[in-house]
Amino acid sequence: MTSPTSRRTLLTAALAAAAGAGITASAGPASAAPASPARPSAPQAAAPLVDNRFWHTYTDWRRGSGDGTRVLTGPRPGLAIATPVGRTDHTDPHTGETAAWEYATWTSPLHRSAVPATELIASWNARTPAGTWIAVELSAAYADGTATPWFVMGRWASGDGDIRRTSVDGQGDPHSSVWTDTLSVDDAATGVRFTAYRLRLTLYRTPGSRLTPTVWRVGAMASAVPDRFEVPASTPAHARELRVPRYSQNVHIGQYPEYDNGGEAWCSPTSSQMIVEYWGRRPTAEDLAWVRPGLPDPQVCHAARYTYDYEYGGCGNWPFNAAYAATYRDLNAAVTRLGSLTDLERLVHAGIPVITSQSFLEKELTGAGYGTAGHLMTVVGFTPEGDVIANDPASPDNEAVRRVYRRREWENIWLRTKRYDANGRVRSGTGGVCYVYWPEGPTRGQRRVLRSFGLV
Known part of the structure; x- marks a missing residue:
């Protein structure tokens, strides 16, 4: 149930003041005051904590800078290799094998985040036939006008025959570091923030071939979630339960x-597979031919293999799970944060289950029966009282997967950024991280709620 914490550090610290709500009074007029008393100014809305920007439309791709790429038209616009602009040798650090590859690149426009951010997480949706793969890089700008180097956020292929999909350790500059799939400010208390960023895609193929990867979506979530051990309680809004496989x-x-x-x-892959199948997709018998006969739910083994990050040494890389889900026909996927349990209710009410990441002591989540330093589960509904209905993969068997967890406990363990471990030491929390998967043709209501979060 837990991710390998020795290989991943979640740094979600930020100044509370940077994201807190403010109350201001309007200045008085220069002329004499009117006879009637002045109206008090309305409270300002809380500063946003999350900014999502994804490039996925024909116009989006055209606005970027391509070198050797072409923009695909049609109902699902994408990016592919037109004429390679170079050739390089790449040595796979996990196999030691060196191979030659042709490549083309695309660089996004600079996106100025609505949130002065302490963290950036990229995610992407792509198809990589055998003989192809992609690299996703990110460069962020600081408030002082300087910028990070280009950091590799993933070398990715849907298969594992050409390269081993991998994050890249040891990347950083004097102000920030890459932790598996997250670019994070090292010390948010210094006031350092990311104000803008670019993404760069490099599409690789076997030299001399006509193969190409296709990328349908790439983007990032910028966030500045304040340090908090507890979050405000929310009020239940929508009761609904979705029929998600368990x-x-x-x-x-x-x-x-x-x-x-x-x-x-x-x-993580077990949760991803539940939602892939909720949307009516699943691996074929040919896809599953490698799994030993007689194992239960071989599609879960399949999901584990094809989300595995060879550097991280686990299946919990957030963007790799989203990318895996998007390998299925006409599925979109993104990694983001939500600001409240109310936001999550809105998605579920629209028919969109959500995979959430949380960590907790056994005593902090009544009925779980375990504690964890990091765990993914699928939220499939809310009871009339507002409690959370979750498909919790950390269950003894499929029949026991459906759980009902107390609302107040659950929202706190998911949305907080700070917590105490069993030894009383302060550890990080995920601050509302989640995966959202949805079909290319969502309903009008689903599109509306997805748009409200900047996902479409």
């Missing part, structure tokens, strides 16, 4: 230990 990760304990020791650590 899979337990624990029935896979000991299976395929090469993917992070087996099912015990497969909370």
